Amino acid sequence: MRFSRKELVLTVAAMVAAWVVMLLLLAAWQRRSVSARSGSEPELIHYPGTEDAAEQTSVNIGLRRYWFSLDEAYPSKSVYRFYDREYRQRGWRRSHAGEPEWYRRSESGVFYDLFHAVWVGPDRLFQVELQMKSEVKPVREGGELVTEERVPGIKVYVTQRRVIFPGAMGPPERRTRPRGEIEIPSE
Numbered sequence: 387m388r389f390s391r392k393e394l395v396l397t398v399a400a401m402v403a404a405w406v407v408m409l410l411l412l413a414a415w416q417r418r419s420v421s422a423r424s425g426s427e428p429e430l431i432h433y434p435g436t437e438d439a440a441e442q443t444s445v446n447i448g449l450r451r452y453w454f455s456l457d458e459a460y461p462s463k464s465v466y467r468f469y470d471r472e473y474r475q476r477g478w479r480r481s482h483a484g485e486p487e488w489y490r491r492s493e494s495g496v497f498y499d500l501f502h503a504v505w506v507g508p509d510r511l512f513q514v515e516l517q518m519k520s521e522v523k524p525v526r527e528g529g530e531l532v533t534e535e536r537v538p539g540i541k542v543y544v545t546q547r548r549v550i551f552p553g554a555m556g557p558p559e560r561r562t563r564p565r566g567e568i569e570i571p572s573e
Contacts, residue, residue, distance in 0.1 A: 428512050430546045431472050448548035456540040460520040461488045477508035497522040517543040
């Protein structure tokens with residue numbers, strides 16, 4: 387049995403169209419499935435006064451983000467302290483030991499002081515990332531750096547997303563007695 391070129395093209399086109407329709411239906415089902423489970427996604431906490439800030443969201447990848455400008459002077463850590471307190475009360479922990487600090491980066495002759503902290507949820511499925519940025523402009527006279535001027539305010543970015551590799555974060559923390567303690571049975 388031999389097919390004409392026209393029949394072959396029509397058959398391949400029908401298969402491609404069926405494949406595209408199947409992918410679209412699968413994507414729609416996935417969106418509905420994620421929306422139905424949206425109760426499992428943790429609440430993104432807004433810094434006081436930013437409750438009305440617009441959010442960027444992507445349900446399919448579990449991303450929620452918002453940003454704002456903070457009218458405080460560098461090196462303010464008020465936003466960090468707020469989030470650290472709020473998330474720790476909910477059982478989250480910071481992903482790195484030690485207190486995060488501001489650090490300097492430069493890009494095309496402009497300097498930025500940056501702050502970065504990440505918290506991981508108790509189930510290790512979601513993380514919240516806090517980034518703060520304060521811009522510094524160098525003041526030069528005769529080609530030499532004399533001083534620097536700080537741009538007023540701090541830009542703050544808060545992002546909640548699914549953890550990409552949950553297993554890499556280790557097992558979820560268990561609420562047990564601290565290690566090193568020995569339980570002595572009472573007689």
